[in-house]
Amino acid sequence: MSFIPGHPVTAVVQRIEIHKLRDGDNLILGFSIGGGIDQDPSQNPFSEDKTDKGIYVTRVSKGGPAEVAGLRMGDKIMQVNGWDMTMVTHDQARKKLTKKNEDVVRLLVTRKSLENAVRQSMMQH
Amino acid sequence: MHGEGTSRIHFHCVFGAFEGRSAGAGLFHTLLCVQRSAHSAVWKKRSVLSSPSASKIDSLRSKVELLKLPLTLSSKSISERKTRLGGATERSRGGAGAHKPRPPAPDMDNESQYSGYSYKSSHSRSSRKHRDRRDRHRSKSRDSSSRADKSVTIQAPGEPLLDAESTRGDDRDDNWGETTTVVTGTSEHSVSNEDLTRASKELEDSSPLECRRFAGPVLSGVLGLFALLTPLAFLLLPQLLWRDSLEPCGTPCEGLYVSLAFKLLVLLISSWALFLRPPRATLPRFFVFRCLLMALVFLFVASYWLFYGVRVLEPRERDYRGIVGYAVSLVDALLFIQYLALVLLEVRHLRPAFCLKVVRTTDGASRFYSVGHLSIQRAAVWVLDHYYTDFPVYNPALLNLPKSILSKKMSGFKVYSLGEENSTNNSTGQSRAMIAAAARRRDNSHNEYYYEEAEMDRRVRKRKARLVVAVEEAFTHIKRLQDDEAASSPKHPREVMDPREAAQAIFAPMARAMQKYLRTTRQQPYHSMESIIAHLQFCITHNMTPKAFLERYLAPGPTMQYQRENGSRGRQWTLVSEEPVTSALRQGLVFSLRRLDFALVVTVTPLPFLNLGEEFIDPKSHKFVMRLQSETSV
Numbered sequence: 001m002s003f004i005p006g007h008p009v010t011a012v013v014q015r016i017e018i019h020k021l022r023d024g025d026n027l028i029l030g031f032s033i034g035g036g037i038d039q040d041p042s043q044n045p046f047s048e049d050k051t052d053k054g055i056y057v058t059r060v061s062k063g064g065p066a067e068v069a070g071l072r073m074g075d076k077i078m079q080v081n082g083w084d085m086t087m088v089t090h091d092q093a094r095k096k097l098t099k100k101n102e103d104v105v106r107l108l109v110t111r112k113s114l115e116n117a118v119r120q121s122m123m124q125h
Numbered sequence: 126m127h128g129e130g131t132s133r134i135h136f137h138c139v140f141g142a143f144e145g146r147s148a149g150a151g152l153f154h155t156l157l158c159v160q161r162s163a164h165s166a167v168w169k170k171r172s173v174l175s176s177p178s179a180s181k182i183d184s185l186r187s188k189v190e191l192l193k194l195p196l197t198l199s200s201k202s203i204s205e206r207k208t209r210l211g212g213a214t215e216r217s218r219g220g221a222g223a224h225k226p227r228p229p230a231p232d233m234d235n236e237s238q239y240s241g242y243s244y245k246s247s248h249s250r251s252s253r254k255h256r257d258r259r260d261r262h263r264s265k266s267r268d269s270s271s272r273a274d275k276s277v278t279i280q281a282p283g284e285p286l287l288d289a290e291s292t293r294g295d296d297r298d299d300n301w302g303e304t305t306t307v308v309t310g311t312s313e314h315s316v317s318n319e320d321l322t323r324a325s326k327e328l329e330d331s332s333p334l335e336c337r338r339f340a341g342p343v344l345s346g347v348l349g350l351f352a353l354l355t356p357l358a359f360l361l362l363p364q365l366l367w368r369d370s371l372e373p374c375g376t377p378c379e380g381l382y383v384s385l386a387f388k389l390l391v392l393l394i395s396s397w398a399l400f401l402r403p404p405r406a407t408l409p410r411f412f413v414f415r416c417l418l419m420a421l422v423f424l425f426v427a428s429y430w431l432f433y434g435v436r437v438l439e440p441r442e443r444d445y446r447g448i449v450g451y452a453v454s455l456v457d458a459l460l461f462i463q464y465l466a467l468v469l470l471e472v473r474h475l476r477p478a479f480c481l482k483v484v485r486t487t488d489g490a491s492r493f494y495s496v497g498h499l500s501i502q503r504a505a506v507w508v509l510d511h512y513y514t515d516f517p518v519y520n521p522a523l524l525n526l527p528k529s530i531l532s533k534k535m536s537g538f539k540v541y542s543l544g545e546e547n548s549t550n551n552s553t554g555q556s557r558a559m560i561a562a563a564a565r566r567r568d569n570s571h572n573e574y575y576y577e578e579a580e581m582d583r584r585v586r587k588r589k590a591r592l593v594v595a596v597e598e599a600f601t602h603i604k605r606l607q608d609d610e611a612a613s614s615p616k617h618p619r620e621v622m623d624p625r626e627a628a629q630a631i632f633a634p635m636a637r638a639m640q641k642y643l644r645t646t647r648q649q650p651y652h653s654m655e656s657i658i659a660h661l662q663f664c665i666t667h668n669m670t671p672k673a674f675l676e677r678y679l680a681p682g683p684t685m686q687y688q689r690e691n692g693s694r695g696r697q698w699t700l701v702s703e704e705p706v707t708s709a710l711r712q713g714l715v716f717s718l719r720r721l722d723f724a725l726v727v728t729v730t731p732l733p734f735l736n737l738g739e740e741f742i743d744p745k746s747h748k749f750v751m752r753l754q755s756e757t758s759v
């Protein structure tokens with residue numbers, strides 16, 4: 001997940017589909033995000049590279065739609081419904097996730113364990 | 126040879142018996158006179174009486190009686206010495222290890238060790254300590270504690286009587302007399318004849334010390350006077366010798382006269398300031414720059430005289446204005462030399478170029494100083510100037526680890542190999558085991574050191590607290606009498622005291638606490654009761670608070686604070702250096718200044734070259750943002 005300026009970012013990602021839960025007038029997803037290009041990346045406890053300004057999942061509420069769908073704390077969100085999440089501000093990320101006319105969000109998330117799993121399976125061959 | 130040996134023992138014993146106790150000063154002085162003037166005769170006398178007796182102690186005693194003859198001593202003092210000596214010998218005869226119980230002295234580590242050694246062994250602690258003592262005696266000045274009942278000194282002419290900087294603790298002085306009677310008479314450790322002659326020669330050499338200090342200024346004074354009188358001579362000689370045939374010289378000459386007079390005055394004052402003031406230190410070698418300048422001045426003046434003699438005196442020159450101009454040019458040249466001297470002697474060493482690190486060898490106190498370009502000897506003088514005001518005073522009683530810790534370390538295993546042929550493996554295994562055991566055992570001593578230090582700190586703090594409270598309370602008993610109060614107090618007629626009486630009055634309640642505190646911090650040789658009362662009187666006179674009074678005792682001050690008034694005699698330091706001492710300072714040079722029982726090691730490093738850059742910061746460019754770290758739940 002290291003970022004080399006000028007090169008495309010490559011990562012092993014997992015597709016997660018979250019169905020929003022209707023709670024009165026709100027649609028909630030059941031997790032919290034942190035990060036963004038306008039935030040301070042050095043305080044991110046989940047990132048390996050402390051200059052990484054991506055959007056990270058900081059909390060997943062128990063039993064919520066996100067946990068059911070397989071989202072874990074510490075995941076980095078790369079795309080939301082096709083919109084890129086690696087170079088957005090915090091507010092833009094929030095807006096992309098909480099669009100009122102969408103019931104389902106399809107995320108591409110990455111985490112360290114995915115990469116390890118792929119590497120291990122490659123090594124076995 | 127044997128006679129030589131026993132005569133040496135005798136000299137030891139004399140030192141030991143006479144040195145530690147009262148009334149020894151005169152005794153010792155006369156002893157030294159004897160040694161200086163007729164030591165050969167005395168030695169011969171002693172060698173005659175040498176008997177190869179089994180008990181060397183008896184021979185010692187007999188030698189003491191003999192010594193009475195050439196000296197004019199009172200019989201009382203000798204009998205006193207004899208009884209002490211007899212007492213000591215009885216003790217020592219009982220067993221070399223048995224010494225009378227001393228006052229608890231933490232740096233005396235020979236109480237338990239003597240049992241292991243016979244008095245004949247050459248490595249006993251007393252002989253080693255005695256060797257150290259004797260090394261100090263051999264040099265010119267002798268230290269002693271400042272207490273009145275123990276002032277024994279070797280008074281060599283030109284040397285300070287009481288040398289407060291290298292004072293030994295009174296513990297050592299106390300016990301010195303007793304231990305050396307058991308001295309072992311091994312040849313390599315006792316005073317031999319050549320040592321005595323060397324000592325006497327040193328004493329003789331030191332007598333022109335006073336003269337040496339002033340030889341340099343006197344020489345330069347003579348030369349300066351000669352140089353100053355030369356222009357006047359140039360002017361006066363034609364007037365005296367061929368006055369009638371001189372051309373009269375009007376206003377320009379008068380102008381030249383005035384300028385000549387003024388320049389001569391300036392020269393006079395500045396050469397006095399630069400060259401003629403007696404220096405505060407005698408340097409071991411010539412002061413190169415000064416010699417150079419004097420040589421230059423001499424050269425100038427001589428060449429001017431030469432030209433004068435050839436061009437003016439011989440043909441009886443008639444142009445007086447030219448002669449005056451010639452004299453003025455000489456004075457100008459002398460002024461330029463004066464300027465050069467100013468730069469070389471005073472200014473060049475002000476701009477810092479080197480950093481000197483000065484470390485005292487005994488307790489590691491260190492300082493860093495910046496100096497300019499100096500020669501080694503001048504740098505040594507500079508360092509010593511600052512040593513007296515910056516370094517805390519050297520207290521030898523504070524150096525040693527407590528005995529309880531050292532004794533564990535010192536008593537090691539003794540491995541005796543019993544002469545087996547193929548025992549190499551065993552011995553290495555054994556030595557390895559011994560080393561391992563020793564290493565394991567040594568692990569405990571740092572623990573003890575730590576606790577001992579903590580205990581010591583606690584004790585010092587406790588005593589300090591008591592002292593502070595006692596002093597504060599004592600100061601409340603005293604009040605300064607205001608002028609108006611004196612008139613209007615008929616009801617309570619208080620006794621009016623002057624500062625000295627007031628000091629004595631309030632000293633009594635704090636005396637015990639003060640003495641205990643000084644004893645705990647091992648400062649008691651530096652402060653006698655008289656000095657404490659004098660200081661108290663001083664503080665009372667100047668309205669000082671108890672804290673101000675105590676600052677002198679709570680922290681060890683610089684050495685200057687403890688100096689006696691006889692600074693005119695000078696302090697003897699020895700400059701030890703591998704390079705010739707007139708060479709200039711440069712990187713990596715190391716020299717040391719040795720005193721009797723400690724030394725200062727000076728290391729020279731150049732100051733780094735500084736590359737100073739410039740950066741302009743627009744005041745409008747100071748902008749800040751918040752560090753955001755928000756978390757939004759979706």
